[in-house]
Amino acid sequence: MGGGVGSRFWPFSRETYPKQFLDFFGTGKSLLQLTVERFKKIIPEDNIYIVTNEQYAGLMKEQLPELSDKQILLEPSRRNTAPCITYAAYHIKACNPNANIVVASSDHLILKEDVFLEDVQKSLEFVKEHKVLVTFGIKPSRPETGYGYIQSDDSSIGDFTKVKTFTEKPDINLAKVFQASGEFFWNSGIFVWNVNTILEAINEYLPDISMRFNLGKGKFNTVEEKDFIRENFPYCPNISIDYGVMEKADNVYMLCVDFGWADLGTWGSLYDIAPKDEHLNAVLGTQAELYESERNIISLKDKGRLAVIQGINDCIIAESGNVLLICKRENEARIKEFMADIRIEHGKEFL
Numbered sequence: 001m002g003g004g005v006g007s008r009f010w011p012f013s014r015e016t017y018p019k020q021f022l023d024f025f026g027t028g029k030s031l032l033q034l035t036v037e038r039f040k041k042i043i044p045e046d047n048i049y050i051v052t053n054e055q056y057a058g059l060m061k062e063q064l065p066e067l068s069d070k071q072i073l074l075e076p077s078r079r080n081t082a083p084c085i086t087y088a089a090y091h092i093k094a095c096n097p098n099a100n101i102v103v104a105s106s107d108h109l110i111l112k113e114d115v116f117l118e119d120v121q122k123s124l125e126f127v128k129e130h131k132v133l134v135t136f137g138i139k140p141s142r143p144e145t146g147y148g149y150i151q152s153d154d155s156s157i158g159d160f161t162k163v164k165t166f167t168e169k170p171d172i173n174l175a176k177v178f179q180a181s182g183e184f185f186w187n188s189g190i191f192v193w194n195v196n197t198i199l200e201a202i203n204e205y206l207p208d209i210s211m212r213f214n215l216g217k218g219k220f221n222t223v224e225e226k227d228f229i230r231e232n233f234p235y236c237p238n239i240s241i242d243y244g245v246m247e248k249a250d251n252v253y254m255l256c257v258d259f260g261w262a263d264l265g266t267w268g269s270l271y272d273i274a275p276k277d278e279h280l281n282a283v284l285g286t287q288a289e290l291y292e293s294e295r296n297i298i299s300l301k302d303k304g305r306l307a308v309i310q311g312i313n314d315c316i317i318a319e320s321g322n323v324l325l326i327c328k329r330e331n332e333a334r335i336k337e338f339m340a341d342i343r344i345e346h347g348k349e350f351l
Contacts, residue, residue, distance in 0.1 A: 001081060001103065001104070001105050001106060002020050002032055002050045002051065002060070002105075002107075003051060003052040003053040003056065003078065004018060004020065004078075005018050005078075006018040007335070007336055007339060008146075008265055008266045008267075008332070008335055009265070009266070009267065009270075010325070010339055010351070011318060011319070011321065011325050012024075012299070012301065014321075014351060016055075017059070018056075019031065019107055019264065020032040020106040020107045021056075021059050021063060024270065024284070025284075031107045031108075031264065032050075032060075032064070032106045032107075034109075035105075035106045035107075035108065036048060036050075036064060038110060038116070038117070041113070041117055042117050042121060045066060045067070046071070048067065049071050049072075049073055049091065049092065050064065050071065050072050050073065051073045051075060051084045051085075051087060051088050052072065052073070052074065052075065053074070053075050053077075053078060054074045054075065054076055057072065060072050070221070073088060073091055073229075074229070075229070075233055076229065076230045076233050076234055077233060077234045078238075079233065079234070079237070080238050080239050080240050081240045081241045082206055082239045082240055082241045082244040082245065083209055083233060083236035083237075083238075083239075085198070085241050086199075086202050086206075086209050087229065088101075088103070089101065089195050089199055089202070091220050091221055091225070092195055093199065094220035094221035094222075095221050097195075098194065098196065099195045100124045100127050100192070100194050100195070101192070101193060101195055102123070102190070102191070103190065103191040103192070103193075104190045107265070108189075108261065108263055109260075109261070109262040109263075109273065110259055110260060110261060111259070111261075112258075112260040113259070115257075115258065116261075119136065119255060119257050119259060120192065122159070122255070123136075123192035124192060126157075126158075126192075127192050127193050127194050128194065130157065131194070131251060132193070132197065132251045132253045133191065133193045133197060133198065133246065133249055133251055133252045133253070134160065134191065134192040135150060135187065135188070135246065135252065135253075135255075136188040136190040136191075136192075136255055136257045136261075137185030137187065137254040137256050137257065138186040138256075138257060138258075138261050139186075139256065139258065140175075140179045140184065140185065140186055142179070142272075143172060143175035143176040143178070143179045144175055144186065145170060145171060145172055145333075146169060146263075146265060146266050146333075147169065147187060147263065148166060148167065148168050148169060148187035149167045149168075149175075149178050149185065149186060149187060150163055150165075150167075150184065150185045150187050151163070151165040151166075151184050151185075152183055152184075152185065157253065159255060159256075160253040161256065162252075162254075163252040163253060163254050165247070166242055166247040167184070168242070168243075185254065185256060187242065188257070188261055188263070189242075189263065191241070191246075197251075201245045201249050201251075202244075202245060204249075205244060205245050205248045205249065206239070206244045206245065208236070208237055209237065209239075209244075212233075212235060212236055215228075215232060216228040216229075216232065267297055267318070267329065267332050268329060268332055270284075270297065271316075271329065274297065277290075279293065279294045279295070280294055280295045281293060281294065281295065281296045281298065282297040283298045283299075284298065284299040285299065285303065286299050286300045286303070286305075286307060287300075287303075287305070287307065288306065288308070289306065289307070289308045290309050291308075291309070291311070292310055293310065293311060293313060294314070295313055295314045295329070296312060296313065296315045296317055297315075297316050297317070298318075299317075299318050300318075300319045301319060301321065305319070307319075312326075314328055315327060315328055315329060316328075322349070322350055325338075339351060
């Protein structure tokens with residue numbers, strides 16, 4: 001899934017060039033390219049599909065020239081993850097009626113790739129034999145309000161534990177309770193299932209989406225697909241797969257994983273994994289001199305600039321193009337509020 005705007009990473013992530021296309025770590029490769037390279041180790045290149053917004057078709061082809069046009073599925077509008085996943089499932093089913101699928105975002109960081117790939121392989125084998133929906137759960141290392149949570153049940157099949165409930169992003173007090181209980185895990189947003197299992201679930205729990213896509217039977221993986229999607233996709237409800245299916249289905253299982261996962265959705269998540277100096281400042285690919293300053297994350301997109309910072313603590317200091325952001329790390333959830341105000345007062349120029 002590679003069609004998001006990544007607004008919580010503003011001002012680095014912009015509407016015209018969102019975070020999945022950015023090189024955050026100076027490796028010469030974007031998050032998208034790193035994700036595709038990771039999956040190529042266990043999945044044939046021809047079996048990798050990217051779903052993205054039409055707006056990013058050019059960027060996709062530029063960054064992933066090895067993929068054919070048929071492997072880049074274009075959404076005419078943003079309708080969240082349930083329509084995105086449904087589109088991919090129908091397309092893949094037309095190519096392979098009994099395909100087993102792993103669904104992942106294009107902006108995750110995986111530090112232990114070998115462990116990750118073993119978990120994916122294990123899950124693909126599991127869904128081949130069991131009619132279940134698998135999600136990867138991460139043991140919380142802190143009370144995080146930016147992630148959804150999965151509550152585990154007592155029953156299991158091998159390494160896969162039945163899921164009791166899904167809970168969307170809690171407040172800080174509830175997040176502390178979740179972490180202390182030992183029953184709750186971060187929802188990684190990585191899913192594994194058989195194409196028929198997920199389409200049956202979508203048919204049952206999201207009939208408005210299923211009905212719309214059923215109109216296109218026989219058109220997927222043909223020249224008619226793009227026109228059908230352009231005409232019908234915008235009418236799908238705007239809903240996530242978590243709300244639409246995973247919270248309702250009774251055949252959801254979780255694999256508890258530990259492969260160094262980070263959802264690079266926020267400056268806070270980047271700060272957590274970034275190398276830090278003796279004063280816990282994370283300076284990312286930037287020239288900086290700091291005085292009496294602690295626990296900041298600092299990043300300037302223009303590598304020719306020098307940041308001189310004195311007496312600032314616990315802040316995000318990020319400059320990109322025509323925007324400089326200085327914001328308390330604890331208040332980064334307000335970035336969307338800042339962007340809404342800017343859109344009203346200044347238009348799209350700074351977004």
